[in-house]
Amino acid sequence: VVIVGAGFGGLQCAKALAGAAVDITLVDQRNHHTFQPLLYQVATAGLGADDIAHSVRGIFQHQPNVTFRLGTVVGVDVESSHVLVDPGPALPYDHLVLAAGAATSTFGVPGVAEHAFELKSVAEALALRNQVLTCFERADVEPAFVADGGLTFVVVGGGPTGVETCGALSELVHRVLCADFHALDMSAVRIVLVEATDHVLGGFHPRLRAYGLERLADMGVEVQLAAAVAGIEPTAVVLASRERIAAHTTVWVAGVRAVPMADALPFPKGPGGRITVGPDLTVPGHPSIHVIGDLADARRTDGTPLAGVAPVAMQAGRFVAQAIATGEPRVFRYRNKGTMATIGRNAAVTELPLGLRFRGFPAWVLWLFVHIMYLVGFRNRANVLVNWGWNYLTYDRAARLIVRPERDGSE
Numbered sequence: 001v002v003i004v005g006a007g008f009g010g011l012q013c014a015k016a017l018a019g020a021a022v023d024i025t026l027v028d029q030r031n032h033h034t035f036q037p038l039l040y041q042v043a044t045a046g047l048g049a050d051d052i053a054h055s056v057r058g059i060f061q062h063q064p065n066v067t068f069r070l071g072t073v074v075g076v077d078v079e080s081s082h083v084l085v086d087p088g089p090a091l092p093y094d095h096l097v098l099a100a101g102a103a104t105s106t107f108g109v110p111g112v113a114e115h116a117f118e119l120k121s122v123a124e125a126l127a128l129r130n131q132v133l134t135c136f137e138r139a140d141v142e143p144a145f146v147a148d149g150g151l152t153f154v155v156v157g158g159g160p161t162g163v164e165t166c167g168a169l170s171e172l173v174h175r176v177l178c179a180d181f182h183a184l185d186m187s188a189v190r191i192v193l194v195e196a197t198d199h200v201l202g203g204f205h206p207r208l209r210a211y212g213l214e215r216l217a218d219m220g221v222e223v224q225l226a227a228a229v230a231g232i233e234p235t236a237v238v239l240a241s242r243e244r245i246a247a248h249t250t251v252w253v254a255g256v257r258a259v260p261m262a263d264a265l266p267f268p269k270g271p272g273g274r275i276t277v278g279p280d281l282t283v284p285g286h287p288s289i290h291v292i293g294d295l296a297d298a299r300r301t302d303g304t305p306l307a308g309v310a311p312v313a314m315q316a317g318r319f320v321a322q323a324i325a326t327g328e329p330r331v332f333r334y335r336n337k338g339t340m341a342t343i344g345r346n347a348a349v350t351e352l353p354l355g356l357r358f359r360g361f362p363a364w365v366l367w368l369f370v371h372i373m374y375l376v377g378f379r380n381r382a383n384v385l386v387n388w389g390w391n392y393l394t395y396d397r398a399a400r401l402i403v404r405p406e407r408d409g410s411e
């Protein structure tokens with residue numbers, strides 16, 4: 001079995017095949033699993049990188065039927081059943097599980113790829129953390145930089161990630177950096193959330209969306225709704241209305257599409273370049289090739305698409321493992337256990353099946369609990385728990401470090 005991607009789906013699939021009589025090669029372009037839902041906390045100095053990432057080899061130390069291969073998958077030769085990996089030899093497979101996830105979608109907006117910060121990997125989260133902290137250092141000695149939008153942070157995309165990033169940035173600025181920078185006027189800081197639709201937290205009940213907006217306003221985040229971005233420049237965001245927001249930092253969390261690898265695969269694609277799969281999560285005409293998680297255009301029996309969220313990928317990973325182990329094709333049915341997003345300290349929204357909705361402190365506690373439970377590895381769980389406890393009690397952000405490579409390949 002070759003599994004491409006050690007994300008939420010790939011890991012669950014490999015783990016669920018622990019007792020099966022199969023040899024698994026798990027390929028990933030990175031040597032670690034990334035807990036993407038908490039990347040924004042790394043970007044805003046709430047957590048360290050190794051709190052939310054875990055070495056893949058470490059995860060499978062005690063599962064001898066898994067071999068890890070570090071490399072980028074660049075194609076699949078379906079005729080000879082080989083996965084093409086760069087660098088190194090191709091990998092033969094009897095069963096292939098494609099779980100390579102999603103990449104940022106720029107929607108063709110000029111300047112996004114060149115000037116915006118993205119939030120899909122640990123490296124990108126650290127780049128954003130460096131940028132935010134460096135802007136404050138520069139503003140401390142260069143008043144003209146502030147006047148030019150040096151302390152304006154624009155986040156594009158009002159989904160859960162955009163809302164969470166704005167809330168965490170606001171807390172970093174108004175609870176921590178305001179005490180660090182004695183001479184800096186924090187009223188010059190602007191955090192602007194730009195969203196193309198008329199609401200934030202799409203997918204949540206309107207009452208929870210309204211609560212999200214209220215909390216963001218309380219935290220000093222300026223929300224611009226029904227505002228489409230026409231272009232991003234190094235020091236400005238240009239809206240379709242022609243308004244220019246002077247900003248040296250733009251975070252783009254407006255949408256995702258399939259990873260570039262998908263473009264090279266000879267399979268039918270759905271919206272966002274995702275690979276079309278049947279009800280058993282195999283590619284039509286290729287019963288030994290499964291696609292799961294964010295890479296798959298998987299649908300419910302009524303034709304509605306499954307969301308690109310971690311629980312869908314995890315359940316699909318376990319489902320495919322069972323299909324491979326038993327050889328029995330079945331229909332994948334996603335069990336929705338709810339959705340949640342946090343806005344800041346004591347403030348979150350949670351929507352559970354059967355119309356159960358929470359907001360504020362109870363939702364926030366539930367959010368903390370679920371995220372700790374789903375982190376990979378006891379050490380990461382313990383670290384995050386201690387860090388969050390410390391941050392909560394002291395308002396501290398110990399990870400507010402600017403760390404850049406000083407020579408090629410070394411820090």
Ligand SMILES: Cc1cc2nc3c(=O)[nH]c(=O)nc-3n(C[C@H](O)[C@H](O)[C@H](O)COP(=O)(O)OP(=O)(O)OC[C@H]3O[C@@H](n4cnc5c(N)ncnc54)[C@H](O)[C@@H]3O)c2cc1C
Binds near residue numbers: 033259308
């Ligand atoms: C910032 C952010 C916040 C999020 N917040 C939430 C949340 O709160 N709740 C929630 O449920 N979901 C959230 N999500 C979505 C969730 O993270 C994804 O749905 C989930 O990661 C999908 O799992 P996956 O296994 O399909 O892909 P991933 O977890 O993305 O894993 C894909 C893996 O494939 C590897 N890979 C990619 N291309 C190649 C290649 N060519 N060769 C080799 N390896 C490759 C990658 O390195 C990666 O390790 C968030 C996502 C982001 C980016």
